[in-house]
Amino acid sequence: MAKFIKFNIVDSSTPASQKVHLLDVDNISDISYAGQTVSIVLRSPSGAFGVDSASAGISGRIVSLEVSTSKSSLSSAPTITNGSAAPDQAIIKAMTANPGGVAATAQLGKDEAGTPLQMYWHSWNVATNDQV
Numbered sequence: 001m002a003k004f005i006k007f008n009i010v011d012s013s014t015p016a017s018q019k020v021h022l023l024d025v026d027n028i029s030d031i032s033y034a035g036q037t038v039s040i041v042l043r044s045p046s047g048a049f050g051v052d053s054a055s056a057g058i059s060g061r062i063v064s065l066e067v068s069t070s071k072s073s074l075s076s077a078p079t080i081t082n083g084s085a086a087p088d089q090a091i092i093k094a095m096t097a098n099p100g101g102v103a104a105t106a107q108l109g110k111d112e113a114g115t116p117l118q119m120y121w122h123s124w125n126v127a128t129n130d131q132v
Contacts, residue, residue, distance in 0.1 A: 002104035005094045007065060010120040012072040021124050022103065023063065025095055033088035036077050036122075038065040040091070064125045067108065069117035078111035078119045085112050087119060 004022045011017050023040065030041040042061040067087045070076035080086050087108055094104040110116035 002094065002097065002101045004103040005091060006103050006105045007121050007124060008105065009122070009124050010071050011074075011122055017123065028095070029060075031088045031091050033080075033086050036067050036074070038067060038087045038091065039063070040065070060129055062127055062129050064123075064127065065121050066123040067119050068122040069111060069113075069119055071120055074122050076117075078117065079113035081112045085109055085119075087121075 002025060004024060005028075007021045007023065009018055009021060027042045028040055029043045030039075032039050040063040042063065065087070066074055067078055068074050068076045069078050078085075078087070083089070090106045090108050094106040097104045106121075108119035108121065110118055
């Protein structure tokens with residue numbers, strides 16, 4: 001298994017955001033996909049509680065990746081009909097590929113539209129979420 005997963009962010013409308021992000025595989029707790037967003041919940045350190053004194057739950061870091069079938073527009077949502085081409089599966093494949101390697105790329109394939117379109121990682125956002 002690779003130690004890091006690489007995400008190549010492509011957004012030709014905002015060239016400054018186009019870059020590669022690395023994510024430590026050992027910190028991944030959960031991966032889900034809904035709409036155009038892949039959410040990766042990172043493991044919380046032991047004893048990490050709410051972000052303020054009124055919070056009772058555990059806070060966690062969540063990486064959100066938006067997926068598009070356009071290099072320049074987020075409004076082009078991929079068509080996923082049975083889940084086999086879902087973007088979260090690209091991450092799972094990268095996590096289980098490259099035994100002994102340092103990094104593996106989460107490479108998106110084509111969606112499941114009538115005329116399949118290439119999918120792209122369009123944005124990367126890391127946030128702290130209370131009550132994870």
